[in-house]
Amino acid sequence: MPIRVTVWNEFRHEKSSEYVKKVYPDGIQNTLKAAVEKLLGSEVSVRTATLDEPEHGLTDEVLNNTDVLFWWGHMAHQEVKDEIAAKVAQRVLAGMGLIVLHSGHHSKPFRLLMGTSGHLKWREAGEIERLWVVSPGHPITVGMEKDYIELPHEEMYGEQFDIPTPDELVFISWFEGGEVFRSGCVWKRGAGKVFYFRPGHESYPTYHNPEIQRVLANAVKYVAPVGGVPNRTNSPQITDPIAPISKRD
Amino acid sequence: MPIRVTVWNEFRHEKSSEYVKKVYPDGIQNTLKAAVEKLLGSEVSVRTATLDEPEHGLTDEVLNNTDVLFWWGHMAHQEVKDEIAAKVAQRVLAGMGLIVLHSGHHSKPFRLLMGTSGHLKWREAGEIERLWVVSPGHPITVGMEKDYIELPHEEMYGEQFDIPTPDELVFISWFEGGEVFRSGCVWKRGAGKVFYFRPGHESYPTYHNPEIQRVLANAVKYVAPVGGVPNRTNSPQITDPIAPISKRD
Amino acid sequence: MPIRVTVWNEFRHEKSSEYVKKVYPDGIQNTLKAAVEKLLGSEVSVRTATLDEPEHGLTDEVLNNTDVLFWWGHMAHQEVKDEIAAKVAQRVLAGMGLIVLHSGHHSKPFRLLMGTSGHLKWREAGEIERLWVVSPGHPITVGMEKDYIELPHEEMYGEQFDIPTPDELVFISWFEGGEVFRSGCVWKRGAGKVFYFRPGHESYPTYHNPEIQRVLANAVKYVAPVGGVPNRTNSPQITDPIAPISKRD
Amino acid sequence: MPIRVTVWNEFRHEKSSEYVKKVYPDGIQNTLKAAVEKLLGSEVSVRTATLDEPEHGLTDEVLNNTDVLFWWGHMAHQEVKDEIAAKVAQRVLAGMGLIVLHSGHHSKPFRLLMGTSGHLKWREAGEIERLWVVSPGHPITVGMEKDYIELPHEEMYGEQFDIPTPDELVFISWFEGGEVFRSGCVWKRGAGKVFYFRPGHESYPTYHNPEIQRVLANAVKYVAPVGGVPNRTNSPQITDPIAPISKRD
Numbered sequence: 001m002p003i004r005v006t007v008w009n010e011f012r013h014e015k016s017s018e019y020v021k022k023v024y025p026d027g028i029q030n031t032l033k034a035a036v037e038k039l040l041g042s043e044v045s046v047r048t049a050t051l052d053e054p055e056h057g058l059t060d061e062v063l064n065n066t067d068v069l070f071w072w073g074h075m076a077h078q079e080v081k082d083e084i085a086a087k088v089a090q091r092v093l094a095g096m097g098l099i100v101l102h103s104g105h106h107s108k109p110f111r112l113l114m115g116t117s118g119h120l121k122w123r124e125a126g127e128i129e130r131l132w133v134v135s136p137g138h139p140i141t142v143g144m145e146k147d148y149i150e151l152p153h154e155e156m157y158g159e160q161f162d163i164p165t166p167d168e169l170v171f172i173s174w175f176e177g178g179e180v181f182r183s184g185c186v187w188k189r190g191a192g193k194v195f196y197f198r199p200g201h202e203s204y205p206t207y208h209n210p211e212i213q214r215v216l217a218n219a220v221k222y223v224a225p226v227g228g229v230p231n232r233t234n235s236p237q238i239t240d241p242i243a244p245i246s247k248r249d
Numbered sequence: 250m251p252i253r254v255t256v257w258n259e260f261r262h263e264k265s266s267e268y269v270k271k272v273y274p275d276g277i278q279n280t281l282k283a284a285v286e287k288l289l290g291s292e293v294s295v296r297t298a299t300l301d302e303p304e305h306g307l308t309d310e311v312l313n314n315t316d317v318l319f320w321w322g323h324m325a326h327q328e329v330k331d332e333i334a335a336k337v338a339q340r341v342l343a344g345m346g347l348i349v350l351h352s353g354h355h356s357k358p359f360r361l362l363m364g365t366s367g368h369l370k371w372r373e374a375g376e377i378e379r380l381w382v383v384s385p386g387h388p389i390t391v392g393m394e395k396d397y398i399e400l401p402h403e404e405m406y407g408e409q410f411d412i413p414t415p416d417e418l419v420f421i422s423w424f425e426g427g428e429v430f431r432s433g434c435v436w437k438r439g440a441g442k443v444f445y446f447r448p449g450h451e452s453y454p455t456y457h458n459p460e461i462q463r464v465l466a467n468a469v470k471y472v473a474p475v476g477g478v479p480n481r482t483n484s485p486q487i488t489d490p491i492a493p494i495s496k497r498d
Numbered sequence: 499m500p501i502r503v504t505v506w507n508e509f510r511h512e513k514s515s516e517y518v519k520k521v522y523p524d525g526i527q528n529t530l531k532a533a534v535e536k537l538l539g540s541e542v543s544v545r546t547a548t549l550d551e552p553e554h555g556l557t558d559e560v561l562n563n564t565d566v567l568f569w570w571g572h573m574a575h576q577e578v579k580d581e582i583a584a585k586v587a588q589r590v591l592a593g594m595g596l597i598v599l600h601s602g603h604h605s606k607p608f609r610l611l612m613g614t615s616g617h618l619k620w621r622e623a624g625e626i627e628r629l630w631v632v633s634p635g636h637p638i639t640v641g642m643e644k645d646y647i648e649l650p651h652e653e654m655y656g657e658q659f660d661i662p663t664p665d666e667l668v669f670i671s672w673f674e675g676g677e678v679f680r681s682g683c684v685w686k687r688g689a690g691k692v693f694y695f696r697p698g699h700e701s702y703p704t705y706h707n708p709e710i711q712r713v714l715a716n717a718v719k720y721v722a723p724v725g726g727v728p729n730r731t732n733s734p735q736i737t738d739p740i741a742p743i744s745k746r747d
Numbered sequence: 748m749p750i751r752v753t754v755w756n757e758f759r760h761e762k763s764s765e766y767v768k769k770v771y772p773d774g775i776q777n778t779l780k781a782a783v784e785k786l787l788g789s790e791v792s793v794r795t796a797t798l799d800e801p802e803h804g805l806t807d808e809v810l811n812n813t814d815v816l817f818w819w820g821h822m823a824h825q826e827v828k829d830e831i832a833a834k835v836a837q838r839v840l841a842g843m844g845l846i847v848l849h850s851g852h853h854s855k856p857f858r859l860l861m862g863t864s865g866h867l868k869w870r871e872a873g874e875i876e877r878l879w880v881v882s883p884g885h886p887i888t889v890g891m892e893k894d895y896i897e898l899p900h901e902e903m904y905g906e907q908f909d910i911p912t913p914d915e916l917v918f919i920s921w922f923e924g925g926e927v928f929r930s931g932c933v934w935k936r937g938a939g940k941v942f943y944f945r946p947g948h949e950s951y952p953t954y955h956n957p958e959i960q961r962v963l964a965n966a967v968k969y970v971a972p973v974g975g976v977p978n979r980t981n982s983p984q985i986t987d988p989i990a991p992i993s994k995r996d
Binding site: 089093106112113114115116117119120121122123125127128156158162164165167176177178179187188189190235236237238239240241242243245246 | 338342355361362363364365366368369370371372374375376377405407411413414416425426427428436437438439484485486487488489490491492494495
């Protein structure tokens with residue numbers, strides 16, 4: 001059975017900015033969809049969802065049939081309904097993989113799952129970013145020829161990045177202007193995995209970059225729940241003893 | 250300067266149950282306060298706060314002058330105001346230590362900081378709990394003579410405990426009825442530390458136990474912010490480059 | 499291409515003890531080989547190697563063609579040549595998966611890779627062991643129907659287990675006699691993964707248990723290097739600058 | 748009782764190179780000793796030891812009375828006797844703190860404790876290093892005014908750094924020439940803590956830098972065993988059951 005992927009995008013910059021429209025004429029969601037389909041073929045079945053659809057495109061039917069969810073948002077985090085954000089987080093605890101991109105560090109689902117502010121330093125100067133692999137042999141890096149990816153122009157994100165210690169740190173970014181950033185991080189939450197991947201400012205063609213696309217395709221496979229979303233009762237349970245308990249006063 | 254400790258307790262069971270009243274006649278908060286004062290003396294200054302006080306006893310003035318906060322709650326988690334829970338979580342990110350006790354696994358501040366449900370299995374059968382140290386030499390275990398603490402009667406909490414992977418796992422509990430539990434866990438969140446410590450059901454005299462008291466006193470010192478709550482701007486920051494950025498087309 | 503598995507077994511108890519010979523007439527190595535082949539079919543190609551073969555059956559040719567190595571040893575750890583143990587560890591750093599079983603906690607390759615003593619408490623009383631899953635949805639636990647595996651008779655291993663903090667803690671064991679143990683642990687070392695799995699004393703039929711076999715088959719897939727052993731130069735490298743370095747006095 | 752610190756230095760470059768002799772006329776060991784004494788006063792008692800002393804200055808008497816050991820070595824790692832390196836590692840498992848500096852990434856005690864090669868990229872070009880704090884409020888960073896330390900001239904060390912995932916990642920370095928490095932890492936090994944701190948090439952005056960000195964003084968306090976080296980039997984132990992074991996066939 002293919003991995004069922006839903007690419008969620010805020011899809012506002014692409015409508016409001018002529019500049020961004022040229023970079024992503026069909027919206028970031030469709031660029032990502034095409035990339036994942038190209039690289040993973042029949043291993044995936046991909047759909048998209050956007051903020052301005054009813055229920056942000058994330059109905060129960062959609063979420064209950066999603067194994068891996070991408071999340072790109074920026075200018076309209078506050079417009080995401082709390083109940084939808086909570087359902088996304090709940091679905092991760094049940095086993096869904098979540099790939100949070102770039103400015104999604106401030107999105108509601110990410111903050112709910114991390115418990116931290118997601119604050120960071122930033123600067124938009126179109127500078128060089130170089131993402132170094134610090135976890136050799138990690139499945140997310142398979143197929144990379146070098147041990148870094150270089151992007152000629154990106155927004156800078158700098159430490160301190162207010163996140164819990166990642167369970168796995170895969171990439172650290174170097175920025176031309178002098179900062180570093182933990183730019184590829186994996187956390188387990190409940191039965192699900194969250195992968196945060198830093199690059200992808202809307203005004204640069206980052207998601208057209210083949211190396212970035214490969215990382216994202218690898219990430220889909222990595223965070224997908226093995227054997228599907230586990231059939232577990234994610235609820236408090238009162239339990240009978242398995243071993244005998246001695247009689248005492 | 251002493252570590253400024255606030256012991257927060259829901260303080261309901263002690264009023265509604267004759268049985269609990271006998272175990273903790275002055276409330277769990279005062280038993281904990283006395284224990285910490287006895288063991289740490291002038292190293293600490295301790296006050297208490299309870300649910301039914303105005304703002305649950307956690308005014309801005311109190312929180313801003315608290316280095317370490319204990320949290321015991323159970324039957325009235327939902328009565329804790331969201332805004333107070335959010336302030337507690339925010340203060341942890343700024344550096345305050347938080348010691349979450351027993352049924353506090355379902356409290357609002359803990360869930361906010363963890364991003365998980367805190368669900369677990371449980372059983373109230375007054376069975377034996379044995380807390381094994383799995384991190385030798387950990388500051389929280391200093392002064393223990395054995396490598397376990399045995400409690401003759403406790404409520405059982407069993408895995409799976411829906412928490413993020415602890416940054417430090419200090420204790421694992423064995424229960425007579427057949428379960429295990431990660432019963433002493435440390436997480437960093439922002440600049441603050443959270444210590445979850447499992448034992449302490451209201452109907453057993455667990456907090457009168459000298460070994461448990463020692464662990465709690467050790468924990469106060471361990472989660473207290475070294476040098477006070479850091480003077481950092483916990484906010485997004487736009488930043489000028491430190492290194493020169495090349496001119497490019 | 500199938501995952502190339504080598505099952506290494508000391509293969510001494512099965513020859514020296516009539517009792518053990520009845521439990522594992524063909525040696526533990528062949529029981530494990532058959533189990534992995536049965537569960538993974540054409541996904542794997544499995545061979546065995548034992549202590550008393552030349553180079554312990556682990557020639558360069560064998561190691562260089564092994565993606566996942568099982569290691570069972572007990573009474574003859576000291577007979578394993580240092581140079582072979584070092585080659586095993588080196589191959590893990592290059593990407594090979596290593597599954598260390600039971601008394602392998604004291605084996606040379608495991609100690610080399612961990613940097614700790616591997617010491618623990620033990621008792622041979624044929625008591626009940628119950629392995630609780632503490633990482634829901636972990637690939638190693640796929641297909642389990644309950645959240646624990648119960649073994650009616652096993653040797654006890656108890657904390658403190660002198661190991662580095664596992665990168666992933668998958669199982670915690672409960673023992674009838676009163677102890678707990680971190681019994682399923684994953685560490686990354688270099689580009690390779692190490693999985694330690696506790697059960698499997700030679701005098702009990704643990705490796706005939708279908709649930710244990712499933713965990714081991716899952717583990718083979720989990721620790722196998724994705725895309726093969728990475729083609730990286732695992733050596734110190736002197737490096738030219740990528741970015742310009744300013745002239746200074 | 749003061750923390751008993753021993754500063755171990757290879758002490759060869761300072762004798763063989765006129766250039767280094769000018770930077771550290773009394774040897775790196777005495778610069779470090781003076782810095783720790785200046786900052787920690789009566790909280791510490793500090794001595795030095797060097798490679799060319801009998802037993803490298805690390806007799807049993809010295810090691811058994813050391814709470815925190817600094818280790819600086821580079822050109823003569825292979826001259827350190829295996830048995831002394833093993834004693835150092837063993838003492839860490841028993842609770843001693845170990846601060847490994849700069850080129851000590853390839854030293855015998857560090858490699859023994861990590862189980863990895865310690866390999867990395869390097870370049871000696873006197874470039875800028877900027878060490879960013881990624882763990883706000885960490886005790887090792889207390890007293891820093893900024894969230895980075897800038898060194899005008901240092902040797903470059905670049906990823907991939909072949910180490911186990913740090914239990915705590917405190918600093919990440921940015922280098923002018925384009926690389927990043929995990930430059931402040933903490934691991935627990937047995938009852939002891941290891942802190943690796945990257946800066947300190949022998950030909951630059953890094954250890955005269957007040958900010959670097961403060962980090963090192965903080966680190967002494969952080970890795971020192973609370974309450975002294977624990978009085979535990981670091982050995983395998985056979986154990987009687989605590990709970991009754993049922994009679995079975």
